[in-house]
Amino acid sequence: MNARETRAPELLRIEGVSIRYDGREVLSPTSFEVARGEFVCIVGPSGCGKTTLLRAASGLVAPSGGAVRRHGLPMTGPSREVAFVFQDYGRALLPWRTVEGNVSLALEAAGVPAGLRAPRIAEALDKVGLGRHARKFPLQLSGGMQQRAQIARCLAQKPELMMMDEPFGALDALTRQGLQDELARLVREDGLTVLFVTHDLEEAIYLGDRVIALQADPGPGRPSMARMIEVAIPRPRDQLTTKEHPEFLRLRRELFSFIAQGHD
Numbered sequence: 001m002n003a004r005e006t007r008a009p010e011l012l013r014i015e016g017v018s019i020r021y022d023g024r025e026v027l028s029p030t031s032f033e034v035a036r037g038e039f040v041c042i043v044g045p046s047g048c049g050k051t052t053l054l055r056a057a058s059g060l061v062a063p064s065g066g067a068v069r070r071h072g073l074p075m076t077g078p079s080r081e082v083a084f085v086f087q088d089y090g091r092a093l094l095p096w097r098t099v100e101g102n103v104s105l106a107l108e109a110a111g112v113p114a115g116l117r118a119p120r121i122a123e124a125l126d127k128v129g130l131g132r133h134a135r136k137f138p139l140q141l142s143g144g145m146q147q148r149a150q151i152a153r154c155l156a157q158k159p160e161l162m163m164m165d166e167p168f169g170a171l172d173a174l175t176r177q178g179l180q181d182e183l184a185r186l187v188r189e190d191g192l193t194v195l196f197v198t199h200d201l202e203e204a205i206y207l208g209d210r211v212i213a214l215q216a217d218p219g220p221g222r223p224s225m226a227r228m229i230e231v232a233i234p235r236p237r238d239q240l241t242t243k244e245h246p247e248f249l250r251l252r253r254e255l256f257s258f259i260a261q262g263h264d
Helices: 050-058 099-109 114-127 143-156 173-190 201-207 246-261
Strands: 010-021 024-035 039-043 065-070 082-085 161-165 193-197 210-214 225-230
Touching: 010 050, 010 193, 024 050, 024 065, 024 193, 039 050, 039 201, 050 161, 050 193, 082 143, 099 114, 099 143, 114 143, 114 173, 143 173, 173 201, 193 201, 201 246, 210 246, 225 246
Parallel strands: 039 193, 039 210, 082 161, 161 193
Antiparallel strands: 010 024, 010 065, 210 225
């Protein structure tokens, strides 16, 4: 059962948000809500504004028009309650700091006293399976482990909302599938709310309660958001049986057709 079916309270609201750079509109007015505990994925062709929308929703980019509200209040900048997982995990981690030192960054920025950091770091690393690798440096880790370290750093913040920008896009298929299942588990256990950008339609359907499909170059007066698809596939999901589910195949066909045609 997804968050909308359980009528969870609204956490995030995007109200007619548009973004312009150098006079060019890169995101047309877009509106939607995200409920507490919901996993919402954003897909669309390259250049349609997926990452721009995510950055605006997280407070990293100020909208040119419209508003972003969390708990009904305007977001005017970044918040410690909102964590951001970047696609390029190699650049997101400081190479001269150990894994535990990288996780500590979030706590240092939040002003957590030094004496209280160790247990929170250990807890976050244990959640992503890196407890035995705390003293290693990023270059000693595989790509999947580096991304786990970045996720652990975000979890250490104890955020209520996690923004994820194609976090598994650079990983091999088996590593990606493993991290998808780990993320689904963490969301379930910690009650996180997630807004997740991906190019992978199967990933969006597998992880999401809903999938938002953006269109490229929507034109004047037309919103960038052209589809809002409910994913009514039961949880927990399985990499084999879920992807053979008739509803999964139907949704994949619908999304693929939309992206391929480039219009709503």
